[in-house]
Amino acid sequence: MTGWRLLLTRPTEESAALASELADAGVFSSRLPLLTIEPLALSDDQREVIAHLDRYCAVIVVSKPAARLGLEWVRLYWPQAPVQKWFSVGAATAQILADHGLDVSYPLSADDSEALLALPAFAQAVACDVPKVLIMRGEGGRELLAERLRHLGAQVDYLELYRRSLPSYPPETLPQRVKAERLNALVVSSGQGFAHLRQLAGDAWPQLSGMTLFVPSPRVAQIARDAGAKNVVDCRGASAAALLAALRAQPVPAF
Incomplete structure (x- = not known):
């Protein structure tokens, strides 16, 4: 090599x-x-999402920046995070969440949306009449994941936490x-x-x-x-x- x-x-x-x-x-x-990762200011509606985090049966965090920034906001509203399942696409993102005491699962076979959706733990988390799923992401990321979830009957909300730009x-x-x-x-x-x-x-x-x-x-x-x-x-x-x-x-x- x-x-x-x-x-x-x-x-x-x-x-x-x-x-x-x-x-x-x-x-x-x-x-x-x-x-370059540029954190975004959250709107009042986005802050409401965090304040009512417990309404979601699953929270998906798609990247390490989303994990770090999302946890900063969660800590402002939740001294102790609500009991729910958290998911990530990769191991590094999952470790950030696990280090904060969250119950997190991630696919071992691959770092992609398809492998995440195939997790038995994910299927169990969304096994309710009208599952609500929150995706923490950067601006405009992982549309395919939300499309698949909606096709499965889930209600999907986004929490966009940062913008990715090209350095000069x-x-x-x-x-x-x-x-x-x-x-x-x-x-x-x-x-x-x-x-x-x-x-x-x-x-x-x-x-x-x-x-x-x-x-x-x-x-x-x-x-x-x-x-x-x-x-x-x-x-x-x-x-x-x-x-x-x-x-x-x-x-x-x-x-």
């Missing part, structure tokens, strides 16, 4: 943590964060970094992360689109392929372990 030279694009702190785990495995990485970089930053550090693969952690990658690539996208691109789910893989990415690898998860497993399974590109 030591032949891999990756570009990491997660927010600054997450990229640093991932880079450390990759270094321990002998993998070189360069960091170019393509997502000079033109040519991305292709110059790839060339200067002889990188042979790109890593994105979400559909929006890929959109920002494609935006920053600009006119260099035709050249960069041939690089190996590691993505966390089938959904993001399809988005990337639709945009012209030619060598997409679905890690079936956003964790370091999932990325390392995918790296081991792929031949290192020749320069």
